[in-house]
Every structure is written in C-alpha cells, then in structure tokens.
Amino acid sequence: MMDIILQQVLNAISLGGIYALLALGLAVVFSIVGLINFAHGELMTVAGYVLFLGVLFALPLPFAVLLAIGAAALAAVLTERLAFRPMRKADATSLLLTSFAVSAILRVLFQNGISARPKPVPLPSALSGTVNLGPVHLGAVPLASIVVTVLSLVTLNLFLKRTTMGQAMRAAAEDFQVLRLMGIKANRVIAVAFGLSGALAGISAVLWVAQRGSVDPLMGFIPVLKAFVAAVIGGLGSLPGAVAGGFVLGISEVLFQAFLPEAALPFRDAFVLSVVIAILIWRPEGLIPAKTARRS
Amino acid sequence: MTRLGRLLSYSAAIALIGGTAFAEDVIIGLATGQTGGLAPFDQPSLAGFKMAIDEINAKGGLGGKYMVTLDIKDTRSDTGATVQAAQELVAEGVKVLITPCDADPSIAAGQISQSAQIPTLTFCGTTPTITDAVGDYMFGTYPADNGQAALLAEHAISKGYKSAYILKSPDSAYTLRLPEYFAEVFTAKGGTIAGEGTYGLGQQDFAAEVTKIAALDPQPDVIMTAAYEPDFPAFLKALRGAGVMAPVLGSDGIDSPTTTGLGEIANGIVHTTAGFPADGTPLGDFYKRFTEATGAAPETVYVATGYEIPYILDAAVTAAGTMDGPALRDALANLEGVQVLTGKVTYKGTNRMPSRDITLVEIQNGARTPILTATPDPASVPAP
Structure with a gap:
C-alpha cells in the first residue's frame, strides 16, 4: 500500500510539473500585457508539428527538440507582432478576443494546410522505458517532465533575477508605465515576454507530445484550459502562483483519479473543480497573488 | 461556378x-x-x-x-x-x-x-x-460498436483469455458503450471482468489509473478499451511503463499510424477496423x-x-x-x-x-497484419 501511495505521489508531481510549465507560459505574458493568451495551446501545436518534421527527417532528437522549442518561441513573437501589437491600446476584452481569433485561425490553418488527421511522432523506444526507484516505477517521460520542470523553473528564475532584461520584466509586471519612464523600450520587453512564453509552450509541448505520441490540429485546447485554471488558482499574473497552481491542479487530478471510489470516478473533474472553487473562495486573488501597481 | x-x-x-x-x-x-x-x-x-x-x-x-x-x-x-x-x-x-x-x-x-x-x-x-x-x-x-465488440470478445475467448479489464470513458457513446458491449459478450461466453477503469477524453495522464491496474491481483488476462488517440497511446505508454504486460484489445479508433508509431510497446495489440488494404x-x-x-x-x-x-x-x-x-x-x-x-x-x-465485414488486425514491429475478416454472428451481437 505504501508503494502505491508513493507511486501516486510521484505521478502527481510529474503531472503537476507539466501543468506548472503551461501555467507559467500564460502568466509570463499576462503579468506584462494583461492578456490571457488562449492561442498558447496553438504555440504548443506549432512545436508539435516541428518535432514531427524533425523525427520524419531523422534529425538527432536533441536538435529536433531545440528546433521545436525555438519554433514555438518564434511563433509567439510573430503572433505578438502581427496580432497583439496592433491591439495594444485596446481593452482587455478585445485582447482576449484577439487571442481567440489567433487560436481559431491557426487551428483551421493546421487542419486544412497540414492534415485534419493526427500525425504520429514516434520517439525512440528508450523514451517509453521505465526507471525503477526501489518499489516504484517511473516512466522515462514522467521522469523527464519532473527534471525538465525543475530545470526550467531554475533557469527562468535566474533569468528574471540576474539579467537586466529579466529585471525589466519583473518591473514591467509591477508597473509598466514607470518602467517606460525609466527609458526601457516597451516593445522589446513585451517581445521577450512572448518569446519566453512561447519557449515554455515549446518545452511543455515536447513533454506533452512525448506522452501522447502524435500531434493534431486541435491538440492545444486541453493544455491551455488546464494552464488557465492553474494560473487562476495561483493568482493571475503571478509567476510563483502559476507554478503553485499547476502543482495543485496536477496533484488533485491524480489523487482524485487514484483514490475516488469507482462509482464516483466519472465525476473526477467535478471534484477537481470543487477544489478550485474552494481555493478561490478562500483566496479570491489566488494562492500567491501578483504584486502589481495596476489599479482597476 | x-x-x-x-x-x-x-x-x-x-x-x-x-x-x-x-x-x-x-x-x-x-x-x-x-x-x-x-x-x-x-x-x-x-x-x-x-x-x-x-x-x-x-x-x-x-x-x-x-x-x-x-x-x-x-x-x-x-x-x-x-x-x-x-x-x-x-x-x-x-x-x-x-x-x-x-x-x-x-x-x-x-x-x-x-x-x-x-x-x-x-x-x-x-x-x-x-x-x-x-x-x-x-x-x-x-x-457498428456492438458488432466490433462482439468480434473482439469472440477473439478474446478463442485466445483462451479468462478475465478482462475494461477501460472506458463516459464522455462519448463510443468510448463508453463499446467496452460495455465487449463485457456483455465476453461474460456471456464464459469470461469474467476483472475490473473497470474510467478516464476522460483528452486526459493525457494515465499514471494514476495504470497504478491501480498494476496493483490488481491476479492480473487480468487481457485489457480492452475503445480509447483512441491521443488517449490510447498515452494509456499504453503508461501501462507498459508500469510493467503491465497483458495483451491489449482495441477498436477501430486506433487504426491510425500513431499506433504503429509507438514501437515495440504496441506489439501484440489486436484491434478492429473496417478493412485492411492488402x-x-x-x-x-x-x-x-x-x-x-x-x-x-x-x-x-x-x-x-x-x-x-x-x-x-x-x-x-x-x-x-x-x-x-x-x-x-x-x-x-x-x-x-x-x-x-x-x-x-x-x-x-x-x-x-448494416451487418458487414469487420477485420481484426494485429500489430507487430510497427506493421499491421490482418488475422480475421468476418461478419459478426448476429446471435452474439448485443442489442443496442
């Protein structure tokens, strides 16, 4: 029994890690532009298709993975330049609708330009292996998600704390107007935020695709939904909050799946969302609210 | 024009x-x-x-x-x-x-x-x-779903499987009823259901469900599901990753290159399809x-x-x-x-x-081989 509990805890941490990366991608952009980018999922799809091409042309896997992450970052910067920058002065609702539009356009482009059918992304069989840690097994992919999540969080933290651009981004999250008065170029900060968000989407896409084995035009929908829920639980716009929210969501999903009685299992998501509601009643601003000078 | x-x-x-x-x-x-x-x-x-x-x-x-x-x-x-x-x-x-x-x-x-x-x-x-x-x-x-299920159940019985675990999702009639039809025919022909699991469409993470299957004692002889991609590959990876090696039966939803692209963990999967282009x-x-x-x-x-x-x-x-x-x-x-x-x-x-032919195929080393084409016997097809 101890083994099973330990196993489920590891399962929970692994899923929570992916959700944390996803939510972080949304939070980076929201903290600076106040936009919930619902096209975040389609950035993942872009990374997925690039990974598909990389595997198809037998590129070395690490190279294909880097290319996929780069493509998602590039796609994020491009959507910012083409869709969101012209809308910068618009209110939050218009920005939100713009992101829905970007997402819908990209999905139809994938469906009619690539294929409506899923494309297989066969990864080396080493990645479907299992690592045995004493009594518990951990699949290579879930193990990789834990490692990659930790590495990404540490790197992101160093970037935000130690580099000028990182500090500018943190300042922008607190008060964008004051930052601009300091002579920092807004366009550059925003472009970097989108690029960073895209790279995070790319990293989570690689983990996501490795688990599902294929990429399809509509694949971004569920992850962006999870990311949104996680970001809201954590406190919109707060980076530590997004991470905490991701873990809370992932852990509650796995624990309910593991320990709910069989008859209640079809209602698992209702239980998870009850936890979300309870958290929001307890802390309406989220677990770790963003520090912000934004006045509503 | x-x-x-x-x-x-x-x-x-x-x-x-x-x-x-x-x-x-x-x-x-x-x-x-x-x-x-x-x-x-x-x-x-x-x-x-x-x-x-x-x-x-x-x-x-x-x-x-x-x-x-x-x-x-x-x-x-x-x-x-x-x-x-x-x-x-x-x-x-x-x-x-x-x-x-x-x-x-x-x-x-x-x-x-x-x-x-x-x-x-x-x-x-x-x-x-x-x-x-x-x-x-x-x-x-x-x-139809009940015809596919009947053919799969007959195959399971003919392979000598005595107990089956079924994984279903209440999110669609296909993913819910097809495994239920299978269970109906399988038990009518003498098999037993060792357990049932539930998932949500697009769930992605099957570790929790699979840990429960791995803990079953005795292990089921066969696992049957109508899950299709992206759920099926995620389920199979988690299943094999947890060390469960029971054969897997699937439905026509996994008749897709993704399934064969899964490599050796897909070996031995038998699933239904409308036809095989030999x-x-x-x-x-x-x-x-x-x-x-x-x-x-x-x-x-x-x-x-x-x-x-x-x-x-x-x-x-x-x-x-x-x-x-x-x-x-x-x-x-x-x-x-x-x-x-x-x-x-x-x-x-x-x-x-329609009553029509259904083909069973088996996956080995990234390729499908047809093993049977038959019209399910109307007497064993469960009522809708």
Missing part, C-alpha cells in the same frame, strides 16, 4: 449528348464537419465520397440515370450548425442527406430529414442506436487508385468507407428505379450482400445499422 451554373451546364451537356436514356439531375446534401473536432473523420470520408460520385456520374449517374450534384456544407463540427445545414439542404430539395461521423449531430440532423422523408446516411457514426433514435429514414454505413484486394487496389488520383495515400480507412456510400446508394437506386424518398428508403432497407471495397453490406433484417 455557381451551383445554378453547374446545374445548367450539366443539363446543357446532357441535352447536347441527346441523352440515350432519360437523365435527371439530383442533389445530394452533405452536412458534415469539415473543420473542428469531427474533421479527422469527416474530411477523409468526404474525399472518398466525392471520388465515388465522380466515377458514378461518369458512368451515367446513380442507377444509371440520376446525375448527382453535391451540396457540401461545413458544420464546423457543431451540432446546432449541423441542424441548420440540414434544414437548408432539405429546403433545397436534396434527395439524400449525409450526416457527420458522430451520433449527436447525426441524430439531430436526422430529425429534420426524417419528417421530410429523405433517406439519410451517417458517414461513419458507429453508435448502433443512431438509426432507431431517428426513424426509418436513417441509415448507418460503418461497422495487396490484390479491392481495398488495396482502391488505395493505389486513390494515391494515383490525389498524389497522397489515404491516411485512414475512412476514405474507403466514405467511397463505399455512393455505391451502396447506387445499388439501392438501381433496385428502386427512383430516388423518391419512401421507395429509396425501402430499397436501402432491403439491400442484401452489396459488394463494396471492404466486403459485403447487408441492411435486410437489421435496424438499418
């Missing part, structure tokens, strides 16, 4: 030829999901459907005398939009309506064509209750012809099942001699042993979900 223009030019062409026989123009309406969630099924079905209609028109039309024009409406995979499209098509006077590869929009659209007495066929809706939910003008075309078979030849015509091989067997529908209609129109609703309905309902690419299709004696 506008639809009117197309109609006029067809009429003109026929007038010029002088029409050896009396030829008539008819419209077939398609309200299917060419974008959105059903596009992976409806797009390939439509590609095959169009190809067959072109061939039939070149030979003089349905039943040798009805030249077909298609009116294709995209429903964006939305049930409301499907109803609207069906209404427009019915108002336009289509002779036959084609609905999406899914029960809900097919049933909703069917309500409209049923009262207008227009025979309606679903592309690849597999839920066996679709037809009775609508009425006598609604027809299925694809192997060299020298009618289906194999069709795959070659389609590849030559479009420059790309069919990505799925839905292209072939879509292609078969106009030929099923052709047989019915030939038998009825007319495309009037009631006569065509009766002719369809009495079809018996119509030869199509994947085998023979029979409606006579069914609830308008």
Whole structure:
C-alpha cells in the first residue's frame, strides 16, 4: 500500500510539473500585457508539428527538440507582432478576443494546410522505458517532465533575477508605465515576454507530445484550459502562483483519479473543480497573488 | 461556378449528348464537419465520397440515370450548425442527406430529414442506436460498436483469455458503450471482468489509473478499451511503463499510424477496423487508385468507407428505379450482400445499422497484419 501511495505521489508531481510549465507560459505574458493568451495551446501545436518534421527527417532528437522549442518561441513573437501589437491600446476584452481569433485561425490553418488527421511522432523506444526507484516505477517521460520542470523553473528564475532584461520584466509586471519612464523600450520587453512564453509552450509541448505520441490540429485546447485554471488558482499574473497552481491542479487530478471510489470516478473533474472553487473562495486573488501597481 | 451554373451546364451537356436514356439531375446534401473536432473523420470520408460520385456520374449517374450534384456544407463540427445545414439542404430539395461521423449531430440532423422523408446516411457514426433514435429514414454505413465488440470478445475467448479489464470513458457513446458491449459478450461466453477503469477524453495522464491496474491481483488476462488517440497511446505508454504486460484489445479508433508509431510497446495489440488494404484486394487496389488520383495515400480507412456510400446508394437506386424518398428508403432497407471495397453490406433484417465485414488486425514491429475478416454472428451481437 505504501508503494502505491508513493507511486501516486510521484505521478502527481510529474503531472503537476507539466501543468506548472503551461501555467507559467500564460502568466509570463499576462503579468506584462494583461492578456490571457488562449492561442498558447496553438504555440504548443506549432512545436508539435516541428518535432514531427524533425523525427520524419531523422534529425538527432536533441536538435529536433531545440528546433521545436525555438519554433514555438518564434511563433509567439510573430503572433505578438502581427496580432497583439496592433491591439495594444485596446481593452482587455478585445485582447482576449484577439487571442481567440489567433487560436481559431491557426487551428483551421493546421487542419486544412497540414492534415485534419493526427500525425504520429514516434520517439525512440528508450523514451517509453521505465526507471525503477526501489518499489516504484517511473516512466522515462514522467521522469523527464519532473527534471525538465525543475530545470526550467531554475533557469527562468535566474533569468528574471540576474539579467537586466529579466529585471525589466519583473518591473514591467509591477508597473509598466514607470518602467517606460525609466527609458526601457516597451516593445522589446513585451517581445521577450512572448518569446519566453512561447519557449515554455515549446518545452511543455515536447513533454506533452512525448506522452501522447502524435500531434493534431486541435491538440492545444486541453493544455491551455488546464494552464488557465492553474494560473487562476495561483493568482493571475503571478509567476510563483502559476507554478503553485499547476502543482495543485496536477496533484488533485491524480489523487482524485487514484483514490475516488469507482462509482464516483466519472465525476473526477467535478471534484477537481470543487477544489478550485474552494481555493478561490478562500483566496479570491489566488494562492500567491501578483504584486502589481495596476489599479482597476 | 455557381451551383445554378453547374446545374445548367450539366443539363446543357446532357441535352447536347441527346441523352440515350432519360437523365435527371439530383442533389445530394452533405452536412458534415469539415473543420473542428469531427474533421479527422469527416474530411477523409468526404474525399472518398466525392471520388465515388465522380466515377458514378461518369458512368451515367446513380442507377444509371440520376446525375448527382453535391451540396457540401461545413458544420464546423457543431451540432446546432449541423441542424441548420440540414434544414437548408432539405429546403433545397436534396434527395439524400449525409450526416457527420458522430451520433449527436447525426441524430439531430436526422430529425429534420426524417419528417421530410429523405433517406439519410451517417458517414461513419458507429453508435448502433443512431438509426432507431431517428426513424426509418436513417441509415448507418460503418461497422457498428456492438458488432466490433462482439468480434473482439469472440477473439478474446478463442485466445483462451479468462478475465478482462475494461477501460472506458463516459464522455462519448463510443468510448463508453463499446467496452460495455465487449463485457456483455465476453461474460456471456464464459469470461469474467476483472475490473473497470474510467478516464476522460483528452486526459493525457494515465499514471494514476495504470497504478491501480498494476496493483490488481491476479492480473487480468487481457485489457480492452475503445480509447483512441491521443488517449490510447498515452494509456499504453503508461501501462507498459508500469510493467503491465497483458495483451491489449482495441477498436477501430486506433487504426491510425500513431499506433504503429509507438514501437515495440504496441506489439501484440489486436484491434478492429473496417478493412485492411492488402495487396490484390479491392481495398488495396482502391488505395493505389486513390494515391494515383490525389498524389497522397489515404491516411485512414475512412476514405474507403466514405467511397463505399455512393455505391451502396447506387445499388439501392438501381433496385428502386427512383430516388423518391419512401421507395429509396425501402430499397436501402432491403439491400442484401452489396459488394463494396471492404466486403459485403447487408441492411435486410437489421435496424438499418448494416451487418458487414469487420477485420481484426494485429500489430507487430510497427506493421499491421490482418488475422480475421468476418461478419459478426448476429446471435452474439448485443442489442443496442
């Protein structure tokens, strides 16, 4: 029994890690532009298709993975330049609708330009292996998600704390107007935020695709939904909050799946969302609210 | 060219030829999901459907005398939009309506064509209750869930499996009922159900569910599910990762390159499919012809099942001699042993979900091998 509990805890941490990366991608952009980018999922799809091409042309896997992450970052910067920058002065609702539009356009482009059918992304069989840690097994992919999540969080933290651009981004999250008065170029900060968000989407896409084995035009929908829920639980716009929210969501999903009685299992998501509601009643601003000078 | 223009030019062409026989123009309406969630099924079905209609028109039309024009409406995979499209098509006077590869929009659209007495066929809706939910003008075309389940259960029994674990999702009729039909037949034939698991469509993470399967004692002899991608690969990876090596049975939803792309963990999977394109078979030849015509091989067997529908209609129109609703309905309902690419299709004696051949394939080393093609024994097919 101890083994099973330990196993489920590891399962929970692994899923929570992916959700944390996803939510972080949304939070980076929201903290600076106040936009919930619902096209975040389609950035993942872009990374997925690039990974598909990389595997198809037998590129070395690490190279294909880097290319996929780069493509998602590039796609994020491009959507910012083409869709969101012209809308910068618009209110939050218009920005939100713009992101829905970007997402819908990209999905139809994938469906009619690539294929409506899923494309297989066969990864080396080493990645479907299992690592045995004493009594518990951990699949290579879930193990990789834990490692990659930790590495990404540490790197992101160093970037935000130690580099000028990182500090500018943190300042922008607190008060964008004051930052601009300091002579920092807004366009550059925003472009970097989108690029960073895209790279995070790319990293989570690689983990996501490795688990599902294929990429399809509509694949971004569920992850962006999870990311949104996680970001809201954590406190919109707060980076530590997004991470905490991701873990809370992932852990509650796995624990309910593991320990709910069989008859209640079809209602698992209702239980998870009850936890979300309870958290929001307890802390309406989220677990770790963003520090912000934004006045509503 | 506008639809009117197309109609006029067809009429003109026929007038010029002088029409050896009396030829008539008819419209077939398609309200299917060419974008959105059903596009992976409806797009390939439509590609095959169009190809067959072109061939039939070149030979003089349905039943040798009805030249077909298609009116294709995209429903964006939305049930409301499907109803609207069906209404427009019915108002336009289509002779036959084609609905999406899914029960809900097919049933909703069917309500409209049923009262207008227009025979309606679903592309690849597999839920066996679709037809009775609508009425006598609604027809299925694809192997139904209960038939697939019966064949899988018979296979499991013949392999000597005594206990089965089934994984189902209440999110769709297909992922819920197909494993339940399987359990019904499997237990009726002497097997036992060792356990049941539940997942959500698009769940992605199966670690929790799989940990429970790994803890079962004794382990089940076989695991059966109607999960399809992306859920099926994620489930299989987690299952094998947790050290559960029991053989896996699946349904036609995993007849996709993704499954063979899973590598050695997919070895030994047996699943149903509408047909296997072996060299020298009618289906194999069709795959070659389609590849030559479009420059790309069919990505799925839905292209072939879509292609078969106009030929099923052709047989019915030939038998009825007319495309009037009631006569065509009766002719369809009495079809018996119509030869199509994947085998023979029979409606006579069914609830308008056809009795037809289903193929079982086994995956080994990234390739499929057909192991059995059979029409499920009606006595063992569970009631819908």
